[in-house]
Amino acid sequence: MAKTAKKKSSPKPPVKPVYDLPVQVGQVVELETTGLNHDGAGVGRYEGYTLFVPGALASERVRVRIEHTKKNFGFAKLLDVVQASPFRVEPACPVFSRCGGCSLQHLAYEEQLRHKQQIVKDNLRRIGGFPVEGEGAVTVHPTIGMTDPWRYRNKAQVPIGEQEGALVGGFYAERSHQIIDIDACLIQHQANDEVVAAVKRIAARLNIQPYDEVRHTGLLRHVVAKVGARTGEVMVVLITTEDFIPQREHLIEAIRREVPAVTSIVQNVNPEKTNVIFGDKTVTLWGSDVIYDYIGPIKFAISARSFYQVNPVQTEILYNKTLEYAGATGTETIIDAYCGIGTISLFLAQKANHVYGVEIVPEAIADANRNAELNGIANVTFAVGAAEEVIPAWKEQGIRPDVIVVDPPRKGCDEALLTTILQMQPERVVYVSCNPSTLARDLKILSDLYELKEVQPVDMFPHTGHVECVILMVRRGAES
Structure with missing residues (x-):
């Protein structure tokens, strides 16, 4: 007798967990x-x-x-x-409630500084397990703020789009890609505002089509403005979807006329459907391919794609504290991991015997070598590669650092680099961080061998939730 085939049951949809919550959406x-x-x-x-x-x-x-x-x-x-809180103030920016750029303009500035110190303490205690109160607590200094916490940013990256048939440019609303059209931003250097406003006017006049990220059409994606705070030099970077710019010469002439301080006009081509701002191809349309600025006595060449700290006033404070924590007296060998374009390395070279900088981005190392030559600094060596690979190779060559400085991205140090530091055993580790949570995580690993001496928060980004720190760790037994 033939068997009847069993009917396959369709898979049941996954059961969503039901939580007994005291609130409901919309309540x-x-x-x-x-x-x-x-x-x-x-x-x-x-x-x-x-x-x-x-x-x-x-x-x-x-x-x-x-x-x-x-x-x-x-x-x-x-x-x-x-x-209301006694520390609530009226935000100075008219679009504060809609723009996602600043989150703390409604909090009195002195209280912003106290809050950022507390954020650092909370992460050190919760993630790192470090005592931050009472006897034996780690010293977390008050946050170093700005005398005038406005107009501090030397770089603007402004998305361009279209709304109701008109070209707009500004910053995104919080947690969205809706552009809030802005003519002035109170934390941007005024020169950046002038560049963005001028390019918006000129592009609209010349009928240069703004980018539509949904349909992936149009030409002009972003305007990036950079200014040398000490030199006054201005760079305009136009991010486009293709090489060809209609009426290009008229565009260049108009930018030069309407932004007299401009010394560099650059085009970057990004044809991809992506949220990444820059593409691979960069060409100089007019003027120099770099602008110059100073941090303290050190002069830096800044290209269109160079990473350069956006708050030069606070950067000098941060780097001077890094130099102080390194304890350089002229005899030390220092390794600077994640050295970028050599900003910290060249600062350290002022008082060290020799500084070795490593960075995985080849273009950054090219800039670092150019900046060393620009300042006549010879006691630095830069290498391209992953720090956790290059530093052990230096060890094999007989290089023994007295100090290792790290300034990683927000994700913190690679675990292999932390292992390398523990193996190299320099007397001091100086950690520059833009993320208190990954800082605390990494310090916990290093604390097997190193004692956390002190932490200095620096307010690099007033009116936002971000806080930068520089910390000193000393190898146990290395000094009293």
Whole structure:
């Protein structure tokens, strides 16, 4: 007798977990905030459930609408401030509530500095396990702020788009790609505002089509403006989807006429459908391929794609503190991992016997060598490659560093580099960080051999949630 084939049952859809939460999306509640998170959003609890509220400050009573929920926390939109913090101030920027560039303009500046110091302490304690209060606590100094925390940025990267048939350019609304059309940004150097406004006017006049990232059409994607704060030199970078620019000569002539300080006009071509700003091809349309600026006594050439700190005033403070923590007296050998275009290396070379810098980006090392030559600094050696590969090779050549300086990206140091540092055992490690959480993680690993001596937060980005730190670690037994 023939067997009847069993009918295959269709796979059941995955069951979504159901959480018993005290709030629902769309619900309006009142709550009291107890602090700020690392992004500058207010943190509060409603019936024991944690809510993050952008725009709210610590110690406020607020009315909010629930926007998004997860098992242990959710996000809410600020509707009203029922009882305001004594540190709440009126934001100076007219588009603060819509632009995602600044998150703390509504917080008094001195309180911003205190908040950033606390963020560093919280991460060191929670992630690194370091004591930050009481006897035996790590010294976390007050955040070094700016006398005038406005107009500090020497670089603007402005997306260009189209709204209601008109060309617009500005910054994205928070957590979106909606462009908020802006003619002036109060944390940008005024020269950058002038460049962006001029290019927007000229492109509209010459009918140069703005980029549409959804349809991947149009020509002009971004305008990047750079200014040498000490020299006054200005670079204009036009990011386009293709090489050909209609009425190119008219465009160049108009930019030169309307931005008299311009010394360099550059085109970068990015034909890809991507959120990455720069493409691989860069050509100079007019003038020099670099502009120049100084940090302290050191002169730097800045190309269109060079990484260069955006706040020159605070950068000098940061680098002087790095030099101080390195403890250089003229006899030391120092390795600078993640050296970029040589900014920290050349600062260290002022007082070290020799500095070795390593960076994985070849163009950055080319800039570093050019900057060393520009300043007549001969006691530096730069190499291209991964720090965790190049530094052991230097060790095989007999190079023994007294100090290793690291200035990694936000993701922190590669684990192999931390292992290399522990194997090399320099007397001092100086860590420059732009991310307190990855800083704390890496310091915990190094603490097997090194004692964390002190931490200096520096406010490189006023009115935002970001904080930079420079820290000193000393090998146990190396010095009293």
